[in-house]
Amino acid sequence: MEAITEYLSAAKTRFELGLNQYLDSYPCKYRPLWDAVEYALTSGGKRVRPALVYLGADFCRTDPAKVEHIAQAIEMIHNYSLVHDDMPCMDDDAMRHGKPSVHKAYGEGMAMLAGDALLNMAFERLLSVADINSYKAAAYIAEASGMCGMVGGQCLDLQNVDWADTDYESVAKINILKTSALLRAALCGGAIACGCSDDELKSLETYALYIGEIFQIVDDILDITSDSATMGKEVNQDSKNGKSTYASIYGVDKAREYIKDLNSKAKSAVSAYGERGERLAALSDYLLCRAF
Numbered sequence: 001m002e003a004i005t006e007y008l009s010a011a012k013t014r015f016e017l018g019l020n021q022y023l024d025s026y027p028c029k030y031r032p033l034w035d036a037v038e039y040a041l042t043s044g045g046k047r048v049r050p051a052l053v054y055l056g057a058d059f060c061r062t063d064p065a066k067v068e069h070i071a072q073a074i075e076m077i078h079n080y081s082l083v084h085d086d087m088p089c090m091d092d093d094a095m096r097h098g099k100p101s102v103h104k105a106y107g108e109g110m111a112m113l114a115g116d117a118l119l120n121m122a123f124e125r126l127l128s129v130a131d132i133n134s135y136k137a138a139a140y141i142a143e144a145s146g147m148c149g150m151v152g153g154q155c156l157d158l159q160n161v162d163w164a165d166t167d168y169e170s171v172a173k174i175n176i177l178k179t180s181a182l183l184r185a186a187l188c189g190g191a192i193a194c195g196c197s198d199d200e201l202k203s204l205e206t207y208a209l210y211i212g213e214i215f216q217i218v219d220d221i222l223d224i225t226s227d228s229a230t231m232g233k234e235v236n237q238d239s240k241n242g243k244s245t246y247a248s249i250y251g252v253d254k255a256r257e258y259i260k261d262l263n264s265k266a267k268s269a270v271s272a273y274g275e276r277g278e279r280l281a282a283l284s285d286y287l288l289c290r291a292f
Contacts, residue, residue, distance in 0.1 A: 001289070004282035011051040011064075016042075018068050019075070022125070036106040036114035037121075040079045044097035048215075048287075049074045049186040052208075055283065056190025059204065059276050067190045070137055073125040074186045077145050080118035081182075083111055085154065095228065137193040144185035153178025160243050171244050172213065180212020203269050210266035211284050214259045218291040220245035221255055256291055263288045 023038060050071035054064040064071075086093040086101040087108060094104055103111035126138035143149060156174045187208050188201055196204070224247055247255040266284040270277030 001282070001286060004279065004286045007279065008046070008048070008051050008283075008286070011054050012047040014054075014064070015047050015050040015071055015075070019072055022072055026121075032106055032110055033113050033117060036102055036110050037117050039105060040083050040102050040114055040118065041076065043099050045079075047075065049078050049182065051283075052183060052186035053190035055280060056187045056192075056196075056204070057194050058279060059200070059273070060191055060194035060196050061276070062194040067193050069125045069129050070134070070141070070189050070193055071186075073122040073138075074141065074182070074189065076118045076122035076125065077141070077150075077185075078182060080115040080122070081145075081150060081154070083115040083118065087111060090154070090158070133195050134193050137189040140192055141185040141189045144181045144189075149177055149181030149185070153181065157243070168244075168246055168249055171246060171249070175213050175216040176209060179216040180209050183212045183215065184208035200273075203273070207266050207269040207280060207284075210262045210269065211287055214262050214266065214284065214287050217246050217255055217259050217262075218287060220247045221252055221291045224248075224252060259288055259291060 019041065023041070026034075028034075053067050053071040053074055057064045057067045082096060083102045085091050086096055087103050093101055095101060099105070101111075102114055106114070123138070123142070126141060127135070145151065147155075153174050153176070156170075157178055160171070160174060184205055188196075188204050191201065191204055223245075245255075246258060250258070263284050267277075267281040270280045
């Protein structure tokens with residue numbers, strides 16, 4: 001476990017150095033919009049998605065420097081989604097990463113524009129490297145983050161407002177689209193940019209599907225069992241908003257058992273690749289342990 005935490009720490013440091021350099025050089029800085037964009041991108045977070053981009057490159061035995069633009073783009077997409085999700089018309093969260101949400105700090109109109117700007121900046125970054133594999137990665141990420149992935153999942157999540165009428169199959173579909181899709185985009189986008197094979201891509205997609213569900217169910221467990229100071233955001237939001245989760249349907253203990261099974265499946269998906277899959281297996285263990 002120590003090795004993967006060290007890897008994630010180093011990946012976060014690497015990513016934030018590159019991100020700050022990119023932000024410093026950005027040509028258009030209309031304020032207060034630019035302030036809201038920087039606030040959203042630099043207010044904290046685990047930076048799991050950029051680390052997954054680097055892991056995709058590592059899996060292909062490629063220098064992560066080749067996918068720096070993809071790591072930055074993925075985090076821009078992730079943060080635009082958080083800015084919009086936190087707004088009153090969506091999840092209505094006042095806190096994010098221990099600070100006021102962007103709409104609380106800059107107003108709803110500027111928060112909406114900041115999300116729009118971040119999404120467009122992401123594709124500026126994705127298309128800034130002119131090679132065929134990078135363009136393939138951009139197309140893959142666009143699909144995974146749009147109607148067929150993350151945005152579609154958010155649409156379904158907005159309708160998940162009556163516990164009595166929601167079964168876990170419906171919740172799992174939301175998790176796969178809303179959470180797994182962008183984790184898949186990060187890992188597989190990094191690997192595609194490095195020229196992975198079709199068989200390798202299928203294995204990584206399967207792995208990402210399982211860790212995405214682990215990631216979401218762990219967050220759902222922590223929403224019940226943790227506190228705002230630890231989480232850096234409001235807790236018990238699912239209950240407040242009347243949303244069903246695996247933990248609310250079956251209870252925390254059964255949810256913990258279920259993610260153990262998902263962890264075994266995730267590691268099995270990459271076990272055939274020997275040492276190339278070991279770091280991915282360690283990441284799955286790390287994500288699981290957050291719930292215990």
